[in-house]
Amino acid sequence: MLVPTLRRSAAVTAPSWHEPVATARREAERPLSRGLTVRPTLVAFEGDEPTLYVRSRLVWDHFVDRDLVCRELVALPALLGQSRLLVVSPGRLTDPSVDDPVLADALADRAVTVDVAERDDQGGLATSGYVLPYTLGDDGHPTWDAPIHLPDGGPWAATAKQVLTGGCHLDDDGRLGPAGFAYALSRRGMVIAVAPDWRTRYDLDRPVNPRLVRSEDRRRAQRHSSRQRHPTTAAGGPT
Amino acid sequence: VIPRWDTWETALREMATADIADGPGLPVPTLLLFDTAEVELLVRGRVEGDRDGCDHLSEMATIVAARQAPRVVWAVSGRMRDLTRTRDAEPAAQVLVCSSVERRDGGWQHRARMLPWHLDADDVVLGPSVDIEVELSPVGGLLDDAVRHPSGHDPVRTLSVLASWGHTAAIPAEHQAAGNTQPSLPPPRSDDRHRTHRLALELCRRYLPTAPAEAGRRRPAIVTDIPPGWEAACPL
Numbered sequence: 001m002l003v004p005t006l007r008r009s010a011a012v013t014a015p016s017w018h019e020p021v022a023t024a025r026r027e028a029e030r031p032l033s034r035g036l037t038v039r040p041t042l043v044a045f046e047g048d049e050p051t052l053y054v055r056s057r058l059v060w061d062h063f064v065d066r067d068l069v070c071r072e073l074v075a076l077p078a079l080l081g082q083s084r085l086l087v088v089s090p091g092r093l094t095d096p097s098v099d100d101p102v103l104a105d106a107l108a109d110r111a112v113t114v115d116v117a118e119r120d121d122q123g124g125l126a127t128s129g130y131v132l133p134y135t136l137g138d139d140g141h142p143t144w145d146a147p148i149h150l151p152d153g154g155p156w157a158a159t160a161k162q163v164l165t166g167g168c169h170l171d172d173d174g175r176l177g178p179a180g181f182a183y184a185l186s187r188r189g190m191v192i193a194v195a196p197d198w199r200t201r202y203d204l205d206r207p208v209n210p211r212l213v214r215s216e217d218r219r220r221a222q223r224h225s226s227r228q229r230h231p232t233t234a235a236g237g238p239t
Numbered sequence: 240v241i242p243r244w245d246t247w248e249t250a251l252r253e254m255a256t257a258d259i260a261d262g263p264g265l266p267v268p269t270l271l272l273f274d275t276a277e278v279e280l281l282v283r284g285r286v287e288g289d290r291d292g293c294d295h296l297s298e299m300a301t302i303v304a305a306r307q308a309p310r311v312v313w314a315v316s317g318r319m320r321d322l323t324r325t326r327d328a329e330p331a332a333q334v335l336v337c338s339s340v341e342r343r344d345g346g347w348q349h350r351a352r353m354l355p356w357h358l359d360a361d362d363v364v365l366g367p368s369v370d371i372e373v374e375l376s377p378v379g380g381l382l383d384d385a386v387r388h389p390s391g392h393d394p395v396r397t398l399s400v401l402a403s404w405g406h407t408a409a410i411p412a413e414h415q416a417a418g419n420t421q422p423s424l425p426p427p428r429s430d431d432r433h434r435t436h437r438l439a440l441e442l443c444r445r446y447l448p449t450a451p452a453e454a455g456r457r458r459p460a461i462v463t464d465i466p467p468g469w470e471a472a473c474p475l
Contacts, residue, residue: 036370186473189461193465193469199472
């Protein structure tokens with residue numbers, strides 16, 4: 001008999017800057033063990049502390065607009081300006097001796113790529129990456145093969161470099177702010193999380209401009225400002 | 240069988256099998272509200288259809304918004320279509336979609352499980368269940384909204400209104416003895432009906448739970464799957 005696994009994992013391990021391979025494997029195992037696909041995920045660090053977590057809404061396959069995924073994923077790190085980025089993304093290992101691209105895709109090994117990009121104090125950029133091939137067992141859990149080191153960085157290196165050098169400047173006239181960007185992205189279904197200590201420092205606790213909130217979300221936006229319905233349990237009813 | 244939080248899928252399988260074999264032929268929408276590990280309230284939906292411009296699933300969501308239970312499971316039946324075929328083709332499979340939500344420290348954890356079934360010469364065959372993306376559940380966004388926003392209505396009165404609309408509620412025997420929920424429902428008043436209907440109508444217009452799957456892209460996004468130790472950056 002199948003029993004749903006709805007309990008939280010016992011060991012909560014935060015993403016670690018010094019262990020990108022272990023972090024990427026943990027991040028990929030959560031969806032893979034549930035039978036879901038890995039989605040592009042970005043973790044931004046301040047020093048050694050993970051502060052911002054962005055996961056794309058879109059499944060990374062042949063049909064998505066990859067530029068759109070890139071732009072959505074790096075919008076908030078480009079605005080907040082962290083100096084260390086870690087991008088976990090689904091990938092594959094193809095055999096270059098196979099000519100047919102469809103056949104090569106079918107024969108490819110499943111893998112997860114992790115990109116590490118850092119800007120030091122002098123403005124120098126350092127990128128590197130790993131490819132983490134895996135095989136899915138019968139129980140759905142991945143078995144990891146040895147990681148392949150990419151000294152120059154993986155598929156996200158160019159994007160990460162552009163973000164870290166300030167190349168993707170966002171045109172924010174002050175109305176939107178980081179909270180507005182977080183709302184605009186999360187209403188597209190992206191998962192955007194912040195470390196609790198950094199919410200105030202990133203100015204993410206400022207309320208979103210209600211004019212920018214679409215009508216479907218207005219009830220949530222007005223939750224704190226006005227009581228839309230009054231409790232019926234009180235004796236006097238609505239006041 | 241009284242469903243528990245860790246074995247709710249077993250109980251829902253039994254209920255669905257009984258519904259398909261002996262009941263209306265389709266799994267009845269079933270809502271389970273858990274107080275702790277034990278089920279507190281079981282609501283089964285009325286006959287599918289429109290009543291005063293509001294569907295049966297949005298009406299069921301009002302009890303979730305009234306009784307802010309920390310754990311909720313909602314099973315609705317659905318159909319899977321082959322996207323490469325025309326819209327009037329036969330559905331590829333019948334499924335039962337179980338959406339669950341659990342309140343935790345940092346927010347809410349949503350899960351959606353899909354359970355295919357078919358009839359094999361009058362025998363109900365339930366397939367193994369798989370996790371699906373939460374956005375694909377027809378009531379995922381509706382459940383999310385109802386569980387996050389307390390309606391402020393009295394749950395017992397909301398339940399009495401739902402009972403008068405044809406939904407059935409069942410309460411386990413030990414809760415009746417402890418006086419946790421009232422076993423006998425008072426007759427619904429007109430203002431209770433009005434408030435419950437207003438909330439159901441609002442939820443129905445926003446989430447369209449019985450609309451075709453293309454309406455899903457107009458639904459609000461569900462903020463879920465925040466990793467443990469993090470907070471949602473946007474409270475909306």
